[in-house]
Amino acid sequence: MLVIEKLSASYGPVKALKEVSLKVDRAKITAVLGANGAGKTTLLRTLSGLVKATNGNVSVDGNEIVNKSPEDIARCGVAHVPEGRGVVQEMTIEENLRLGAVWKRDVDVKSKIKWVYELFPPLEPRAQKAAFTLSGGERQMLAIGRALMAEPRTLLLDEPSLGLAPLVTSNIMALLRRLCDEQGLSVLLVEQNARSALSVADDAVVLSLGEVVVADDAKKVMSDSNLRHHYLGF
Amino acid sequence: MTKLITLLLIGASNGLIYAVVAIGLVLIWRSTRVVNFAQAAMAMFSTYIAASLIDRKVPYFLAFILAIVFAFIMGSVIERTLMRQAAKGTPISSVIVAVGVLITLEALAGVIWGANLRNFPSHFSLVEIKTGGVKLGISPFDIYIFVAVLVLLLALVYLFQYTKLGMMMRASAFAPEVSRLLGIRVGRMLTLGWALASAAGAVAGMLAAPRVFLFPNNMDAVLVFAFTAAIIGGLDSPVGALIGALVMGISLSLIGGYLGSDLENPGAFVILVVVLMARPQGIFSSIAERRV
Amino acid sequence: MGVEEIDLKAEETKVKKETLIEGGSKLSLKRLIPVPILRNLLLAIVAVVIFFFLSGHLSAYRNYQLSQVGPYVLAILGLSVLIGQNGQISIGHGALMAIGAWSLALLQIHTKLPLGVILLLATLITTAIGGVLGLVAARLRGPYLAGATLALALGVPDIATRYRSLFGGYQGLQINPPSPPAFLGANFTPQQYLAVIDVIVIVIAFIFVANLVNSRIGRDMRAVRDDEIAARLAGISVQRTQVFTFAISSGLAGLGGGLLALVASNVSPGAFSVTLSISLLSGLVIGGIGTMAGALWGAAVMVYVPQWATTLTEKFNMNQGIAANIALAIYGILLIVIVLAAPGGIQGILMRLKGLISGRGRQRATKG
Numbered sequence: 001m002l003v004i005e006k007l008s009a010s011y012g013p014v015k016a017l018k019e020v021s022l023k024v025d026r027a028k029i030t031a032v033l034g035a036n037g038a039g040k041t042t043l044l045r046t047l048s049g050l051v052k053a054t055n056g057n058v059s060v061d062g063n064e065i066v067n068k069s070p071e072d073i074a075r076c077g078v079a080h081v082p083e084g085r086g087v088v089q090e091m092t093i094e095e096n097l098r099l100g101a102v103w104k105r106d107v108d109v110k111s112k113i114k115w116v117y118e119l120f121p122p123l124e125p126r127a128q129k130a131a132f133t134l135s136g137g138e139r140q141m142l143a144i145g146r147a148l149m150a151e152p153r154t155l156l157l158d159e160p161s162l163g164l165a166p167l168v169t170s171n172i173m174a175l176l177r178r179l180c181d182e183q184g185l186s187v188l189l190v191e192q193n194a195r196s197a198l199s200v201a202d203d204a205v206v207l208s209l210g211e212v213v214v215a216d217d218a219k220k221v222m223s224d225s226n227l228r229h230h231y232l233g234f
Numbered sequence: 235m236t237k238l239i240t241l242l243l244i245g246a247s248n249g250l251i252y253a254v255v256a257i258g259l260v261l262i263w264r265s266t267r268v269v270n271f272a273q274a275a276m277a278m279f280s281t282y283i284a285a286s287l288i289d290r291k292v293p294y295f296l297a298f299i300l301a302i303v304f305a306f307i308m309g310s311v312i313e314r315t316l317m318r319q320a321a322k323g324t325p326i327s328s329v330i331v332a333v334g335v336l337i338t339l340e341a342l343a344g345v346i347w348g349a350n351l352r353n354f355p356s357h358f359s360l361v362e363i364k365t366g367g368v369k370l371g372i373s374p375f376d377i378y379i380f381v382a383v384l385v386l387l388l389a390l391v392y393l394f395q396y397t398k399l400g401m402m403m404r405a406s407a408f409a410p411e412v413s414r415l416l417g418i419r420v421g422r423m424l425t426l427g428w429a430l431a432s433a434a435g436a437v438a439g440m441l442a443a444p445r446v447f448l449f450p451n452n453m454d455a456v457l458v459f460a461f462t463a464a465i466i467g468g469l470d471s472p473v474g475a476l477i478g479a480l481v482m483g484i485s486l487s488l489i490g491g492y493l494g495s496d497l498e499n500p501g502a503f504v505i506l507v508v509v510l511m512a513r514p515q516g517i518f519s520s521i522a523e524r525r526v
Numbered sequence: 527m528g529v530e531e532i533d534l535k536a537e538e539t540k541v542k543k544e545t546l547i548e549g550g551s552k553l554s555l556k557r558l559i560p561v562p563i564l565r566n567l568l569l570a571i572v573a574v575v576i577f578f579f580l581s582g583h584l585s586a587y588r589n590y591q592l593s594q595v596g597p598y599v600l601a602i603l604g605l606s607v608l609i610g611q612n613g614q615i616s617i618g619h620g621a622l623m624a625i626g627a628w629s630l631a632l633l634q635i636h637t638k639l640p641l642g643v644i645l646l647l648a649t650l651i652t653t654a655i656g657g658v659l660g661l662v663a664a665r666l667r668g669p670y671l672a673g674a675t676l677a678l679a680l681g682v683p684d685i686a687t688r689y690r691s692l693f694g695g696y697q698g699l700q701i702n703p704p705s706p707p708a709f710l711g712a713n714f715t716p717q718q719y720l721a722v723i724d725v726i727v728i729v730i731a732f733i734f735v736a737n738l739v740n741s742r743i744g745r746d747m748r749a750v751r752d753d754e755i756a757a758r759l760a761g762i763s764v765q766r767t768q769v770f771t772f773a774i775s776s777g778l779a780g781l782g783g784g785l786l787a788l789v790a791s792n793v794s795p796g797a798f799s800v801t802l803s804i805s806l807l808s809g810l811v812i813g814g815i816g817t818m819a820g821a822l823w824g825a826a827v828m829v830y831v832p833q834w835a836t837t838l839t840e841k842f843n844m845n846q847g848i849a850a851n852i853a854l855a856i857y858g859i860l861l862i863v864i865v866l867a868a869p870g871g872i873q874g875i876l877m878r879l880k881g882l883i884s885g886r887g888r889q890r891a892t893k894g
Contacts, residue, residue: 048415074417086412088405099405102398103417150417269669271617271676319866325668326615330811330865333617337804338858344851450851454800458680461673496688500681506674507662 001026002047002078002154002186007056007066009046016042018210019056024154024186024203029176031201031218032190033232039210040190041083044156047188048080049073060154060186075103079147083158087142089132093123096131096142100149107151116145119175137168144172148179154186155179161193169193173200194232198222206231236371241491242484243371248445249483250383254438255453255460256467256475257390258431263469265407265427268317268328269461272335274453276312276432277439279339280305281448282347284440285354294357298440302433309432313425343450354443379441386437390430390472403427455499459486462506566736570729577725581718589717590789591829596724597623597786598825600731602810603818604778607735610816611744612771613751614663618675619779620803621682626652626780627787627798628686631699641704645727648784649777656776660769679803683795698794701787720789727785731778732818738774747771801854808857811864814871823872831856 002024009017017039024030032040045051047058049070058066065073074080087096097116101107117124120141126134131142140160147155157176161169177200180187191197198204204221206214214227221227228234255273262270270276284301288294312335320331358374394400405413406423413420439453446452463482467474482505489501581589601623608614629648633639639647659678663671686693693699706719738744746767749757754764787793805828813824832853839849864871870878 050411050414070411070414071417071419074415080415082412082415086409086415088409088412090408091401091404095401098398099401099413099416099418102402102405146416263669269673271672316862316866323865323869326609326613327865327869329615329617329669329672330807331862333804333807334858334861334865336858337801337808337854337861340801341851341854341858345848345855348845349847349851451799451801455680458673458677462677465670465673494688496684499677499684500688503674503677503681506677510666510670510674511662 001061002188003057003059004047005057007043007046007058008054009042009051010054011042011051016051016210017046017053020207020210020212022205022212022215024188026153026186027180027184028202029180029187029189029200030203030205031194031197032188032205032207033192033194033197033221034207035231035233036192037209038207040207041158042210043207044080044082044158044188044190047073047156048078071103074150077151077153078156079150079152079154080156081143081147081158081160083162087131087134087139087146090130092128092130093134093142094127096146097149100146101151104150107149109149112149112151116148119148119179120145136163137165137172140164140168140172144175152185154188156188156190158190159192160189161191161196166196169196170199173197176200194228195234236369237491240371241487243376245484245487246480247372247376247379247483248487249463249480250379251438251442252456252460252463252482253476253479254383254386254434254441255456256463256479257387257472258434258438259460259464260467260469260472260475261427261431261434263464265403265424266317266321266328267325268321268332269469270428270431271329271332271457272312272339273431273435274439274457274460275336275339276305276308277435277442277456278448278450278453279343280308280432280436281354281439281443282343284436285352285443285448286347288355294355301440302436305432305436306429309429309435310425312432313428317428318421318424340450347450349450351447351449354440354448356444360444375444382437382441386434387472387476390434393430394472399426455502458499458502458506459483462502462509465506466509563733563737566733570733574722574726574729578722581721582713584718584721586715586717589715589721591833593717593720593724593785593789594829595822595825596721596728597782597789598806598809598828599728599821600782600785601779601806602813602824602828603731603735603821604775604782605806605810606816606818606821607739607747607778608771608775609810611739611747611751612768612775614768614772615668615672616663616675616775616803617672617807618678618682618803619775619806620798620800621675621678622652622656622776622779623783623786623802623806624682624686624793624795624798625655625776626783627793628693628699628783629780630784630787631701631793632692634701635699641723645781645784649781652780652783653773653777656780657769657773659776660772663772664765664768676800676803679800683798686795694794696795698792698797701791701793703791704788723788724785727781731781735778735818743767743770805854805857808861810871812857812860812871814873815869817871817873819876820871820873827857827860827872 004020004022006019006021007017008015008019020043022030032043034040042051046053049068049072053066056066057064060076060078063076065076065078088099091099094113097113098109101109101112122138123141123145131139134142144160160172164172173196176187176189179185189197189201198218198221201218204214204216204218205212208231214221214231255277258273259270262268262273280301283304284297287297287300292300316331316335317328320328356375358378360373360375362373363370394404402413402418403423403426405416406418406420407427410420438456442453442456459482460479463478464475466478466481467476482502485505486498486501490498584592601619605616605619608616626648629651630644633644633647637644662674666674686698687695703716704719704723705716706714710719746757746762749760749762750764750767758764786797790797809824809828810820812827813822814820832850835852835856836849839845839852868875
C-alpha cells in the first residue's frame with residue numbers, strides 16, 4: 001500500500017509538484033493521467049528518490065520513504081520502471097534480469113528468471129543477447145520483468161505504452177492487471193494514453209500543472225465525457 | 235633480424251605494463267566518464283610505498299601486496315573526497331582536479347623521498363635467458379611481467395563477467411540512474427572502480443620501476459602511452475586497451491630501436507593524433523558507434 | 527593598471543549596469559573617454575610610462591624577478607583565452623612556449639633582425655603551428671583534447687634533444703640578453719631593460735586580448751563555449767572559431783616562450799617539461815580562469831611561490847630539490863581546492879571582497 005500526503009517538489013524555482021496526495025491500496029492500480037508537463041514523471045521520480053521532495057510524506061506498507069536515497073527506496077520494495085524503458089542496453093537480457101534482484105539475498109534467482117520468461121515468452125530465446133537488440137515492446141517487457149525480480153510490493157510505471165503498437169500495449173495492460181491481482185501489487189501507472197490506462201485501473205488521478213485536479217474511480221472518469229474532454233483530450 | 239625480434243619482445247613486455255595502466259584508465263572512464271590523468275602518478279606513489287617497505291627489509295612479495303592495499307585505499311579516498319565533488323562541476327573541473335592530484339602526488343613524492351633516481355628491485359633477473367649459448371631475448375623478469383599481468387587481467391575478467399559485484403559495477407557504469415532504481419549502491423561502485431584502478435596502477439608501477447627507475451615523474455610518459463593505448467581501444471574496452479597497449483609498446487620499441495629513443499615521446503604524440511583523427515571513437519570500440 | 531579591471535566574462539549588461547552606477551554622479555574615466563579602445567590605450571601608455579620611471583628605483587634583482595613574471599603572464603593569458611573564452615582545454619601550453627622560445631633563439635642566432643621583429647616573428651611562427659594543432663584540437667573534446675595536448679607537452683622537448691645540431695640538445699641554445707639602447711643612458715641596467723620590455727609586451731598583449739574578447743570573434747568564442755549546437759544554428763562556424771582561438775592562444779604562449787628565452791638567456795628542453803605545462807594550467811586556475819587580471823595573479827604565483835619555497839627550505843637547511851617540489855605541492859593543492867571551492871580563483875575572491883566592501887559602503891550611504 002502506497003500513501004502520498006501533500007508531496008511537493010521543485011526543479012530550481014519551478015514548482016513541479018504542489019501538495020499531491022493520493023493512495024494506492026494493495027492489489028489496486030491507480031492511473032496518473034495528465035498532459036505533458038503536468039508533473040507525472042516528476043511524481044514518480046520523487047517517489048523513487050531521484051528528485052528530492054521539498055515537503056510532504058510518502059509511506060509504503062507503513063515505512064516512511066520520503067527523501068531516502070533511490071537505492072534504499074528500491075530496497076523497501078518499490079520498483080520504478082522509468083520512461084524510455086531503462087534497460088541496461090550493453091548487458092544481456094539475462095544479466096538485466098539478474099540485476100533486478102542483485103541486492104536481494106533470499107531470492108531464488110533461477111526460478112524467478114524462469115517465471116519472468118513464462119510471463120514474457122519472447123524474452124527467453126534471446127536470453128544471451130545484448131538488450132539493445134530488443135524491440136521497443138520487448139524492452140518494456142524486460143524492464144517490467146526485471147522490476148518484478150526483487151518481488152516488489154509497489155510498482156511505479158512510467159508510460160509503459162510509449163511508442164508501442166496498440167496490441168502490445170493492451171497485452172501489457174492485461175498482464176499488469178493479472179500481476180496486480182495475483183501478487184497483491186500496488187501499481188501507480190503514469191500514462192499519456194489515458195484510454196488504455198483507464199481500461200485496467202481501479203482509480204484515476206488527473207494532474208495538471210503539478211496539482212491533483214481530479215481523483216476518482218477509474219470507471220467514473222472514463223464515463224464522464226466532460227472531464228475526459230477537458231483534461232484528457234478524448 | 236635478432237635486433238627486430240629483441241625489439242618486438244621488449245615492446246610486448248613494455249606493452250603489458252602500459253596495458254595495466256590503460257585498463258585502470260578504462261575502468262574509471264567507464265564508470266565516471268573521467269580520464270584519470272593522475273593514474274600514473276598514483277602508481278608511482280604506491281611504488282614508492284613498496285620501495286620504502288623493501289628498504290625496511292619487508293620481503294618483496296609482502297611489500298608488493300601491501301602497496302596494492304595502500305593503492306586501493308588511496309584510490310577510494312581520492313574518489314570519495316575529490317572526484318565526487320569535481321563531478322558536480324563542468325567536465326573540465328574533473329580534468330583539472332585529476333591534474334591537481336597528479337602534480338600533488340609527484341610533489342609529495344619528491345618532498346618525502348627526494349627527487350633523485352633510485353633503483354627498484356626487480357626480484358627476478360633482468361638478464362636474458364640463454365639456452366645452449368643462444369640468447370632467447372627474454373629475461374626471467376619479462377616472464378614475471380607476463381604472468382603478473384595475465385593473473386591481473388584474468389582476475390579482472392572474472393570479477394566483471396562472473397561475479398554479482400562485477401555485474402553491479404558494469405551496470406552502474408552503463409546506466410547509473412537505472413542502477414540506483416534497482417537498489418544498487420552506485421556511489422560505492424564508483425569508489426570501488428577507482429580503488430581497483432589505483433590497485434592495478436600500483437602493479438604497473440612496480441613492474442615498470444625496475445626498467446625506468448623510480449623518481450617522481452617516472453610514469454609521466456607511461457601515462458601518455460597508456461592513454462594512447464586506451465584511446466586505440468576506444469576508452470571503453472579493457473580488451474581494446476590491452477591490444478592498444480601492445481601496439482603502443484611494440485611501435486615505440488621499434489621507433490626507439492631504429493630511429494632513436496628521443497623520438498619515442500614525439501612518436502606517441504603522432505600515433506595518438508593519427509588515431510584520434512582516423513577514428514576518434516577508437517579502433518576497437520563497438521559501443522561508441524551506437525551512441526549518436 | 528586599469529586594463530586589469532576588464533573582466534573577460536563580463537556580459538554587456540553588467541558593463542551597462544556599472545556605468546549606470548558609477549557614471550551617474552562621479553566624474554569617471556568611462557565618461558570622459560567613452561570609446562573602450564582609446565581608454566585602454568591611454569591607460570596602457572600611462573602604465574608603461576609609470577613603470578619606466580619606477581623600474582629605475584628597483585634593484586636589479588627586483589627587476590629580474592619582475593621580468594620573470596612576464597613570460598608566464600602571456601602563456602596563462604593564452605590559456606585563459608582558450609579555456610575561459612572558448613572552452614577548449616590544453617595541458618600542453620608549455621610545448622607552445624618551447625616552440626616560441628626556440629624560434630626566438632634561432633632567429634637571434636641566425637639573423638640580425640631587431641628584437642621587436644624577432645619577438646613578433648616568434649609569435650607568428652607559434653601562431654601558425656598552433657593553427658595546425660588547432661585543426662586537430664577542433665575535432666577533439668574534453669579529456670581527449672587534454673590527453674592529446676599532454677602528449678604534445680611530453681613530445682616537443684625530445685625533438686630538441688634529438689636534433690642536436692639545430693636545437694642544441696640537452697644543453698640547449700645560448701642567446702645574448704638584449705642590451706639597453708644607448709639613448710636610455712649608462713645607468714639603465716639590462717635587468718631594467720628586460721623588465722620594461724616585459725611590461726610593454728604584456729600591455730600590448732592585454733590590449734589585443736581585451737579588444738579581441740569584446741569583438742564579434744570574442745562573442746563567437748563564448749557562444750561556441752556555451753553551446754556548440756546553438757552556436758552552429760546561429761551561423762557561427764564552430765570549427766573555424768576553435769582553430770582561430772587555438773592559434774591565437776598558441777601565439778600568446780609562443781610570445782611568452784620568446785620572452786622566457788630572453789629572460790633566461792638560454793633555451794633548453796629541461797625548462798619545458800610536462801611540469802611546466804601543468805604549472806601553467808595551475809597558474810591559470812589559481813589566478814582565475816577567464817579574467818585578464820587572473821593571468822597576472824597566476825604568473826605571480828608561478829614565480830613567487832617557488833622563490834618563497836626556496837627561502838623556506840634554506841631556512842630549515844633542507845635539500846634544494848625539495849623547494850621545487852614544495853612549490854609544486856602548493857600548486858597542486860591550490861588547484862584542487864580552488865576548482866572545488868572557489869572556481870573564480872584569486873581574481874574571483876578579490877572581486878567578491880570588493881563587492882562586499884562596496885556593497886557595505888553603499889548601504890551605509892543610504893542609511894546616512
